Amino acid sequence: GAVVSQHPSRVICKSGTSVKIECRSLDFQATTMFWYRQFPKQSLMLMATSNEGSKATYEQGVEKDKFLINHASLTLSTLTVTSAHPEDSSFYICSAREDRQLVHEQYFGPGTRLTVT
């Protein structure tokens, strides 16, 4: 089956620094990837839709200058949290959509736990 990886799985950073999270589709090409954020004991909230070779589409209320998304290839999207604050601490999950004929499958990565101290 299709596999999506995320790196790192856990990261701790200091306030004011930036951290990059990678999302890779390992055995398929993903024109579209999605970035979600999940607070403890809450649901997933879509942050942005990442399209290969074009600018990401951000959901309302998500600061595009703070959460930089780059989708430079069909197998890699990155989320950079800039000038991190403790309130950015969260579980970040990506998913990658496989476009195959008329059937679209979306596969989720294992998530990245970000802690900002």
Place this chain on the structure above:
Amino acid sequence: AQSVTQLDSQVPVFEEAPVELRCNYSSSVSVYLFWYVQYPNQGLQLLLKYLSGSTLVKGINGFEAEFNKSQTSFHLRKPSVHISDTAEYFCAVSEGAGGYNKLIFGAGTRLAVHP
């Protein structure tokens, strides 16, 4: 706008008992419906999905769900649960023809299976 309501935040159940996790959605167009399971500190795993066709959908781990258009529901069921089914379950909806786009998730239901 789309929305998903999971009516129960927590469902405690004894092992080998049946369980139903409820999900209602609102949408003005055709929808695609999904159930995902999340174990602690992990990503989401697809249990099952409804895209079209038969309204009774069978998924992995013995789960099934029934799409009811008139009641706008997509409840998840399992006839006999195991301890290992303890996890968070999310219902999700997506709109669009020819596939699906972004997913809108419900708040989740915590299934706790007790011995």
